[in-house]
Amino acid sequence: MKKSTKAAVGTLLVAALFAGVWLAERLAGANSMLVTVLEKGAIYALIAVSMNLLNGFTGLFSLGQAGFMLVGAYTYAIFTIPAARRMAVYQYYQGGIVQFELPCLLAIVLAGVVAAAFAALVGLPVLRLKSDYLAIATLGFAEIIRAVIQYDKLGPLTNGSNLLKTYPTFDTALFPFAVAGVCIAVILMLIHSTYGRACKAIRDDEIAAEAMGINLFRHKLLSFVISSFFAGVGGALLAMYQGTVQANAFKSSMTYEILLIVVIGGMGSVTGSVLASFLFIACSEWWLRFLDVETFIGTVQVPLLRSGFRMVVFSVVIMAVVLFYRRGIMGDREFSLDAIARAFSGKKRKGARAK
């Protein structure tokens, strides 16, 4: 397919996507389940892709995503609460120490930057570890940051263990779609750059990568920092979606949810992560809700259905995926216009992954 046609079709598809979201919002109403799934799905897609950059493309098994989302969410909330409302929000801390507000988009970028800065600090010692040790260390970081943020002495900044609220949120699903879309596009461009190739080389064989002149530590740190930047942005979006932020919501189970999305979608596939995000959010928020509700048929209670059963089903699903369907929905393949054009024209691809 020619480059110009590709660009045209791509633009058209993106426009159609946004039109579809806009239409869904008009038709289904802003408070419908569908819109909830679209909004939260877009946010989780960004976070899952950022985690995939680390786990799927660089081969670093990190479990710190919730920690960086937390940092992003708090940064966004702290710097966007209108000055006039600070007295009410920081009621136990005399209005807090931050007495100005940043524009929403600037605060989202700042959320990413602060998360990235934390990642750089954490990464310096932690990235020298390998596989499971790295997972434990990053998980530890996420738990520590969650506790530290609720520390009473930090109250003037973080409001301690109290809610942060009344900051600006979005009123249309188009906003998270646009921000997540731009971010995922940037991640895709990174993956397709020479640095992305170096990261994949590290994933495939560290010794060979180093022998090819790739500085392992620098590239791992780069990937870690960039992944955390976008996790921070995702955290800011999540804060906007929820309307309030409280550190206790960012538990390690949140990281596991995202890991589940990445595994179901396929380690090393951006498309897979995006698809799996919407699928996961749709299931957990909408389609599988009935599992958590006690249901009666006549007077007979349906067995097993009660609050929490949904999570049991999820656990079974992840076990099934890991046991029987390890490559996930997409494996390491990507959605591409070329592949679709080929499928339609019936031409055979030359080689497994020819470009």
Add this chain to the structure above:
Amino acid sequence: MSTVLRVKDVTMQFGGVVAIDNLSMHVDEGEIVALIGPNGAGKTTAFNCITGVYEPTNGEIAFGDCIIARSHPTGKMKKLYAGAHADKYLGARVRLSPDKITRLGIARTFQNIRLFKSQTAFENVLIATHLRRTSNPFTATLHINAAEERRMRERAMEMLETVGLADSAGELATSLPYGQQRRLEIARALATQPKLLLLDEPAAGMNPQETDELGAFIREIKDRFQLTVFMIEHHMNLVMDISDRIYVIDFGRQIAEGAPAEVRDNPAVIAAYLGVDEE
């Protein structure tokens, strides 16, 4: 003719096991030098010391004027050390990491092929052009470095053509036949623009005809890229055919050095190696 690589009094000891014992070698510019010896003699260990995978226990390795490793026994090894010249290389230790050594101009292939499994032949070579980049993560992500990207791709393709794998560029590296995988590793090493090429058993697993072709091929790339070649090899015909000089080691110790004809007639070599290991 200047010396490209100089290995001085290198001992590599793992716990109580002396893998390399007081080994000194040098490779001059434009030479093809072979390192031979029976299995377990320490040949690959020597390569791993040169490329920075291992830090020698004692001794010094220099690439041109640059010292890439210099070490003396420390800590627990002080007591355990069983080699020679324990106090000759005191002072500051030097250990360059493998990626820095590659950047200086030493490229290698691996005895047990280490290609990037999930990538195509072309991508495997393309990755090796990464170290000569001038772009930073920002310019690369935003594709401002289009000219450099094009150069990298051209260079990778050129290397694939050099080893005769241009037609397989889009194939998954691990789906290639064994002999081609070895060639691909050489292409990948060449793409780092080395001055010294270390080949670890390049003919392993090749049939006699492929081995013959490999000899001519090594000569050809040596001339074309002005390389110096240092190789470990078991195929005696190949070694005798293309080497300017040969080092023979056994149990980590050098037992002979010289031109192919001299080494072939050396009784110590025949006893340790040629007489035992019939092929």
